[in-house]
Structures are given as structure tokens and as C-alpha cells.
Amino acid sequence: PHGRVFNFSAGPACLPVDVLEQAQADMLNWRGSGMSVMEMSHRGKEFQSIIDAAEADLRALLAIPDNYTVLFMQARGGASTQFSAIPLNLAAEGDVVDYIVTGSWSKKAAGEAKKYAKVDIVATGDNKSVPDPSTWNLSADATYVHYCDNETIQGVEFKAAPAVGDKVLVADMSSNFCSKPVDVSKCGIIYAGAQKNIGPAGVTIVIVRNDLIGNARPITPVMLDYAVQAGDKSMYNTPPCYSIYMCGLVFAKMRAEGGLDAVLAANEKKANVLYDAIAASNGFYNSPVDPAVRSLMNVPFTIPSNADLEKEFIAAAAKRGMIQLKGHRSVGGMRASIYNSMPLEGVQQLADFMKEFAAQHA
Numbered sequence: 001p002h003g004r005v006f007n008f009s010a011g012p013a014c015l016p017v018d019v020l021e022q023a024q025a026d027m028l029n030w031r032g033s034g035m036s037v038m039e040m041s042h043r044g045k046e047f048q049s050i051i052d053a054a055e056a057d058l059r060a061l062l063a064i065p066d067n068y069t070v071l072f073m074q075a076r077g078g079a080s081t082q083f084s085a086i087p088l089n090l091a092a093e094g095d096v097v098d099y100i101v102t103g104s105w106s107k108k109a110a111g112e113a114k115k116y117a118k119v120d121i122v123a124t125g126d127n128k129s130v131p132d133p134s135t136w137n138l139s140a141d142a143t144y145v146h147y148c149d150n151e152t153i154q155g156v157e158f159k160a161a162p163a164v165g166d167k168v169l170v171a172d173m174s175s176n177f178c179s180k181p182v183d184v185s186k187c188g189i190i191y192a193g194a195q196k197n198i199g200p201a202g203v204t205i206v207i208v209r210n211d212l213i214g215n216a217r218p219i220t221p222v223m224l225d226y227a228v229q230a231g232d233k234s235m236y237n238t239p240p241c242y243s244i245y246m247c248g249l250v251f252a253k254m255r256a257e258g259g260l261d262a263v264l265a266a267n268e269k270k271a272n273v274l275y276d277a278i279a280a281s282n283g284f285y286n287s288p289v290d291p292a293v294r295s296l297m298n299v300p301f302t303i304p305s306n307a308d309l310e311k312e313f314i315a316a317a318a319k320r321g322m323i324q325l326k327g328h329r330s331v332g333g334m335r336a337s338i339y340n341s342m343p344l345e346g347v348q349q350l351a352d353f354m355k356e357f358a359a360q361h362a
């Protein structure tokens with residue numbers, strides 16, 4: 001319907017059709033306010049009710065404990081901005097901070113933190129697996145330990161929060177935020193850009209334990225200071241109002257449809273369809289990732305016998321309305337990003353196409 005494609009992009013990604021329709025219905029006149037959400041003052045009671053509802057729904061979804069603050073931060077710079085905000089807010093100059101590197105995004109986060117603190121790379125993965133925790137060299141005096149819960153490019157996803165003892169754990173959940181229940185209390189900070197699982201680009205969500213707020217170093221840009229953002233309830237300046245509104249619609253939908261347990265069950269089902277299709281291909285397709293940490297969100301795969309066929313696969317799939325299946329430019333191959341809003345039908349259609357393509361070219 002609506003001539004829509006199945007969009008396997010890593011982000012910005014597809015959104016639920018009913019959410020887009022709700023936004024369409026609200027477009028010219030949001031609930032009798034006489035204006036669209038884009039035109040409202042962020043200080044007015046209408047927008048306040050939107051951001052309050054979005055926060056309440058997110059708190060319910062993730063069972064966020066009361067001693068955590070939810071910040072809706074400007075995504076100018078995106079989740080990437082948190083790569084700098086985290087060391088600036090948590091670490092003093094010269095402090096040791098630990099980074100677990102399991103792919104491109106955790107590597108980038110560590111690279112940025114080096115400007116502000118003494119970064120210790122405590123483990124480096126092979127881009128296909130999570131190194132055995134017994135080999136991690138956690139620093140005794142680290143101010144925090146940063147990791148990326150789902151490496152969007154490599155498709156490597158932690159199945160449980162890493163055990164870091166009493167250290168503050170910082171989680172980049174940009175590409176699997178709200179894709180499964182998580183125990184927020186295991187982390188000091190969880191951060192995520194919205195544009196994959198929960199809404200359009202424009203807002204970055206930061207969930208931060210209250211005792212970690214208020215320690216930013218003096219040179220921290222005001223926009224990155226969690227104490228300023230928390231003090232003004234994400235309204236120090238104009239927030240990304242429309243993006244927050246869209247996330248709010250998605251949160252409300254997820255709650256109404258059974259919360260994150262239901263989301264996880266649907267995501268597991270979808271991912272299994274693709275991993276099973278790869279496994280059933282007799283080696284025509286290959287998933288490079290260790291089965292123990294295969295992502296439910298980003299499924300990279302290759303055609304090992306003939307890389308030229310990969311181009312052909314991507315083009316032929318696009319002709320059938322399955323777009324954005326090209327792997328990240330740094331790794332090649334294919335990648336199907338199947339975030340929350342990708343329907344099972346889209347994944348099934350892709351699996352059927354994979355089978356057909358393999359039969360034609362094996």
C-alpha cells in the first residue's frame with residue numbers, strides 16, 4: 001500500500017506506517033491547537049505535554065529507575081556528540097577511561113575520548129565477535145567503561161551487559177535502543193540516536209544516573225553539560241520538537257502493543273528468518289559474525305564465491321522494492337538492517353528473494 005518499499009537502511013530507517021499516518025493526521029492541527037507540532041513554542045503547554053508523555057512512555061517501556069534522568073538532546077552531531085560529552089561529563093583531565101572495542105562505532109567513541117582523557121582500550125574484537133571477558137584488561141582506576149551494545153556496521157551485539165564490577169558502565173545503544181528489555185540499573189549512562197529504532201533523526205536520548213550529573217569539567221560546552229540539560233529538563237534551548245513528538249508516537253505504540261518483551265519476540269523472529277536463510281544456502285551466503293553475538297538489528301552477509309554477484313544482488317533486490325541492502329562502505333557485502341519497524345513481511349520477502357537469487361546463481 002502507498003507504494004512503499006521495504007527499506008533496509010541502517011538509519012535513518014523505516015517507521016511504522018500507522019505512526020506516519022498519525023503524524024499526517026496531526027500535521028495541520030495538532031489536537032485542536034490550530035498548528036502543527038513543528039510550529040509550536042517549545043515552552044507552550046502543548047509541546048510540554050508531548051515531551052512529558054514521550055518521557056513517561058519511555059520510562060515505562062524501559063522501566064527506568066527514578067534515580068535516572070532522561071535527556072532529549074539535540075542531535076546536531078548525533079550520538080557522535082556523546083562520544084565527546086561522556087568523557088567531558090564524567091572524567092577529569094588525566095583520568096583513565098576504559099573502552100571495549102567490538103567494531104567501528106566503539107572504536108570511533110574511543111578515538112574521540114582520547115582528546116579528553118587517558119583512554120585504555122581494554123579489549124579489541126575481530127569485528128566478528130566479542131572478545132572473551134576473561135581477556136579484558138579492565139583498569140583498576142577507570143572512571144567508566146564504555147562499550148557499544150550493537151555494532152551497526154559489523155552486526156555484533158552483546159546479549160547481556162558486560163560485567164565490569166563496580167565500574168560505571170556507559171552503553172552506546174544507538175542501533176538497538178528499545179529493541180529489547182534492558183536492565184537500565186546496570187548502566188550509568190545509556191545513549192542512542194533516534195533514527196534507527198524510535199523515530200526520525202534529530203534527537204539523541206541520554207539516560208543518565210543522577211549521581212553522574214554535575215561533574216562536567218569547566219570547559220564543557222554548555223550544550224553538552226548534562227547538569228544544564230537536566231536542570232532545564234531538556235529545554236535549555238529549543239529542542240528538536242518534531243523528532244521528540246515522533247518518538248513519542250512510537251513509544252506510545254510500543255507500549256500499547258505489549259512493550260519491549262513483545263518487541264524483542266518480533267525482532268528475534270525476524271532475525272531468525274534471515275540467519276536461517278543464510279544457513280540454508282549451503283554456503284552461497286555467509287554471515288561473518290560469531291553466532292553467539294549475531295545482531296537482531298543489523299544482519300551483514302556476503303556471497304563468498306563471487307563478490308560481483310553482491311552488486312547484482314543489491315540491484316535486483318532494489319528492483320523488487322527492497323532497498324538499501326548495500327553493506328557499509330568500510331566493509332562491503334550486504335547488510336539488512338531490520339529495526340523494530342521493519343515488518344516481518346519485509347524480512348520474509350528478502351529471505352524468499354535470497355533463495356531465488358541463490359538458485360539462479362549457484
Ligand code: PMP
Pocket residue numbers: 011075077078079080081105148150151152153172173174175193
Ligand atoms: N553509535 C552507533 C552504534 C551508530 O550506529 C551510530 C550511527 N550509525 C552512531 C553511534 C552515531 O550516531 P549519529 O549519526 O546520531 O551521530
